[in-house]
Amino acid sequence: MAGTNRQTVYATLRRKVLTMELQPGAPVSENELAAALGVSRTPVRESLILLAEEGLIQVFPKVGSFVSRVDPVRVADAQFLREAVELTALDDLPTVLDPALLAALDANLSAQDRPGIDLEEFFALDEEFHHGLLQLSGHGAAWATVSAAKGHLDRARRLGLHEASPPTLNAAQHRAILDAVRTGDLTAARAAMRTHLRAVFDDVERIRAQSPQLFASNDGSTPVRRNVVVWD
Amino acid sequence: MAGTNRQTVYATLRRKVLTMELQPGAPVSENELAAALGVSRTPVRESLILLAEEGLIQVFPKVGSFVSRVDPVRVADAQFLREAVELTALDDLPTVLDPALLAALDANLSAQDRPGIDLEEFFALDEEFHHGLLQLSGHGAAWATVSAAKGHLDRARRLGLHEASPPTLNAAQHRAILDAVRTGDLTAARAAMRTHLRAVFDDVERIRAQSPQLFASNDGSTPVRRNVVVWD
DNA sequence: CGACCGCAGCTTGTATACAAGCACACGCAC
DNA sequence: GTGCGTGTGCTTGTATACAAGCTGCGGTCG
Incomplete structure (x- = not known):
């Protein structure tokens, strides 16, 4: 599975977000995804940038990336x-x-x-x-x-x-x-x-x-790690 | 000018494309842009990916990237x-x-x-x-x-x-x-x-x-290097 | 026991090195 | 002169190394 390109990574991640396989609020680490998909950070990172442009991912520099809550x-x-x-x-x-x-x-x-x-x-x-x-x-x-x-x-x-x-x-x-x-x-x-x-x-x-809990709060303030979805 | 981030690079390139400073059909090399802007390929490449998503740039793998003709x-x-x-x-x-x-x-x-x-x-x-x-x-x-x-x-x-x-x-x-x-x-x-x-x-x-000549041709076939705009 | 300070470990952002492939030019054969 | 094959230089795609910074844990001091 090492020969995967960016389009595949992007399609895979987008599908997982849209199907809720990656739940709103869940952290998505570039390193973890890269390891899981068997590629380097580069195609993963580029995919996350595109998903962030669509509003499906939120990136907080030097902190982490998270699946957006449904806004x-x-x-x-x-x-x-x-x-x-x-x-x-x-x-x-x-x-x-x-x-x-x-x-x-x-x-x-x-x-x-x-x-x-x-x-x-x-x-x-x-x-x-x-x-x-x-x-x-x-x-x-x-x-x-x-x-x-x-x-x-x-x-x-x-x-x-x-x-x-x-x-x-x-x-x-x-x-x-x-x-x-x-x-x-x-x-x-x-x-x-x-x-x-x-x-x-x-x-x-x-x-x-x-x-x-799957939806974003009223204010658009920065939801950081403590805001990850905890189910109970 | 070395401390420029991706947002700045993206904004700069987008402005240059929209104002026709970078004319339709013109080749845009990641290396050239990186050198011109005083940054590495990474932020330039990420910006080009976003511009490609908007349809303003066309990327041909292993060949080159070009400013899209007005379609x-x-x-x-x-x-x-x-x-x-x-x-x-x-x-x-x-x-x-x-x-x-x-x-x-x-x-x-x-x-x-x-x-x-x-x-x-x-x-x-x-x-x-x-x-x-x-x-x-x-x-x-x-x-x-x-x-x-x-x-x-x-x-x-x-x-x-x-x-x-x-x-x-x-x-x-x-x-x-x-x-x-x-x-x-x-x-x-x-x-x-x-x-x-x-x-x-x-x-x-x-x-x-x-x-x-600034507009794309009827068919959506691949316009490669010979198709760059030559003014006369 | 509580508050505070510092370090360790993670994150993303950027720079660089390597891989693979296409286009064009040059040179040779005919 | 013309056609074809090969090599060189460029391109983008990917992998890796380094930089900067925030978070949370743990120790320490009051």
Whole structure:
């Protein structure tokens, strides 16, 4: 495992943060990660810098690096950004929709409905679905920006889907959106999209009330080592 | 100048790219930059990685790093993103506006009207104005994402203001937006904002016709060393 | 027993050394 | 003259060495 490059290290760390395998508040030492991944500090450090840029990691010089707590402000930001982009994109839907994209979206929805679907698999399909909707209106490239900005939102959503809302509900909302888009009913599409995104946001608020220790405190003051998550 | 840290290096390089001091297509060697800035490769390299993430730098492993050409696709993306965010934010304007923010925006507009204003100074004021508008509706934090995504747009705009549209026109449009916002005329505010953002986009298209060599070609194929900008 | 001071061990930040690979120029063969 | 092969010099990618600093533990003194 010694020949790993930075992209792999970055992808691995990002996945571990987003899937909560690395819990919010947990310390991440460059040396430890390097040893664990079988590489030197350099690619690990460069990956941490990128993750810090996304807000998923907090670096305190000469002290340590820590997985960011889920920041309600950033969650709200990502939610606003996502809603703005996805709703505005609906305005730019062409009159005739790309049949290939529509077919892919249908297949995606079918996969979402599979009975014993895994949580992470559902998440991947969810990402692909929203990305596909953007592509349908010719703004697929904007997804990269949205995706990068919604790391905090994703972590909060995972908590919500873990403990609360079943994927079935989300899948039904997805189908409602696609149906409205396909029939060209822009008003209904916007309403369905808004309902869906707001439901996601409500899930986040609910899980925040249940597990406040995973979220950042009100003030943005420096949370140092004593702030690591201790479960009991 | 040896005690420079990475943030300074990053800020310096980003400024040089955005102001066209480092022209699109120009090669940027880690060693050269390190020597020029009086630091080692490490902070330079880390800065280049961040700039690559923003799309301002292209890194070709074992070959070289180059300032990205202005990519029309990314320009359009940034334009769409910006329009979506700024227009959607107008929907969330509170009934009573923060007086301090309004005063700051007024002062900003006055500064924009100063006769012999410098181009870069106008750009800073422009950024501050749009950021302030977002703050007015409580979504100031979203500006960071927009700002990071619109590097290509900014470079194109700079070209446009250099050679075409005078800052006076932009300042007038800014004032129209703020007036509509202040009087609570949401429809007029959206219209003024849309007019302004579309005018910016038209400037970009015009300058693209004039100086196509600064823009990326249609295909996204690898532009290597022979593709550096040679002026004549 | 409590407060305070100092050192040990960790952290990140920076500089440097080594590895691997591509592009271009030079020279040779035809 | 033209085409091809080889070598040199550059590039980025990775590993390691050194620098500076904060934290927390332990000893010591009051």
